[in-house]
Amino acid sequence: MVKEDIKILLIEDDEDDAFLVKEYLSEVKNFACKLDWEPNPEQGKAKILTRQYDLFLIDFYLGKSTGLSIIDFITENQILTPAILLTGRNDAQLDVDASMAGAFDYLVKGDLRADILERSIRYSIKQARVIRELDEKEKKYRSLFERSLDSIFLANSKLEMLELNDSFLDFFGYKSSDLNKLHLRDLFLSDEDFERCVELLHTTELVKDFEVILVTKDGLPKTCIFNCVFIPDQADDFCCYQGIIRDLTLWKKAELDMMVAEKLSMTGKLARTIAHEIRNPLTNLNLALDNLKEEIPQQEEQFILYTDIIQRSSNRIETLIGDLLNSSKPKELKLELSSLHEILDDILELVRDRAKLKGIRIKEELEEELPRIFVDREKLSIALVNILLNGVEAIEHEQGLLTVKTEIKGGSIFLSIGDNGQGIEKEDLKKIFDPFYTSKSEGTGLGLTSTLNILSSHNASMQVNSKVGIGTVFEVEFPLPEY
The missing domain is CATH 3.30.565.10 (Histidine kinase-like ATPase, C-terminal domain)
Structure with a gap:
């Protein structure tokens, strides 16, 4: 069976202990271990930053420094290489402290054997690989979350916001400090729309392509497409709702502007058609009325009554045509x-x-x-x-x-x-x-x-x-x- 090559950095200021570790590693069967021993903690930190090692073995007592401080250094620099802490005494509290600091394992030098060290190395490297894969996936999805042009949020079972991406903050005008005070209800202009979304989430666990008016922190209404889905988890505390909001405001405004332009254009065409088709016979009607007035004696009251009615109606039609033309033609503005x-x-x-x-x-x-x-x-x-x-x-x-x-x-x-x-x-x-x-x-x-x-x-x-x-x-x- 081909042994897996691993490169190990040992930070240990005791030469005898370093020799023993080297001997134990030589007896390991499933790994081909290449050991780099560094007695100086500061030099050890410098080597850690090169990121060329598969595993760190770190002594707890390092003069003025401690192994826990070096593990803190590893964590602060976001280095995912596994670290095993070595100590000369068995201390339950130290075991807990090492685990809390981020050590993958805790070994007592007096109990150390080749098989124990091999088991610890195998466990630590396997766990580190799982963590590294999860970290890579988390970074991938974190990038999608943070760089999305759409507004994305995570909310808990009470619909209180847990996390918001930058697009959400920019679009709705909130700051990161507003997160703990923000509820999904705060985004909806209408109580009726919010209650409809809550009903869908409770019954189907999904709201899809719901066109709704949402409001920014300043009360500015925005036409949006709202999508939200329930994300279950075995641990109830981690169940949440994930929502994606897409802004339709500009698209809707453009659509409305187009409808207005089309409506005014149609009105203008209608007005010009009416003006052309009605004004010609209306002109003939007025000319005929004028001729009629000249031919019939003016003193007849009944004649005057009827001609006045015709004249007023004709003038009314002319006014309506003028109003229609004025209402539809583009205005020349004096800005x-x-x-x-x-x-x-x-x-x-x-x-x-x-x-x-x-x-x-x-x-x-x-x-x-x-x-x-x-x-x-x-x-x-x-x-x-x-x-x-x-x-x-x-x-x-x-x-x-x-x-x-x-x-x-x-x-x-x-x-x-x-x-x-x-x-x-x-x-x-x-x-x-x-x-x-x-x-x-x-x-x-x-x-x-x-x-x-x-x-x-x-x-x-x-x-x-x-x-x-x-x-x-x-x-x-x-x-x-x-x-």
């Missing part, structure tokens, strides 16, 4: 550096009177200082007034409240305008920006279409959240320039 708060002050004065007539209170929660942004004050004012008036008209009760809030989050200014009105049904929420869609008896359904067009021209985006019976919130995001 100037402006304060959003100043714009809000001006338009709230316009809305306040109508709100007072309905007994509606306006609450302002404005960030103390906001950077100025380039906007067309007149057109942006029109868009924001449309949103505010929609909020006022949605409230039909005596405890009406309109909330206007500004804040900076994630490199953008967010303006939210919320009401505690009747709310909007989920199926209707997708239609509110469509031309001619309105729930008002006297509305044209073009106000929000025009608002969306103006905001898109400013590179601003808008989201609407609403619950029937609770109210509606319009949130406008103005991205700040990157410097």
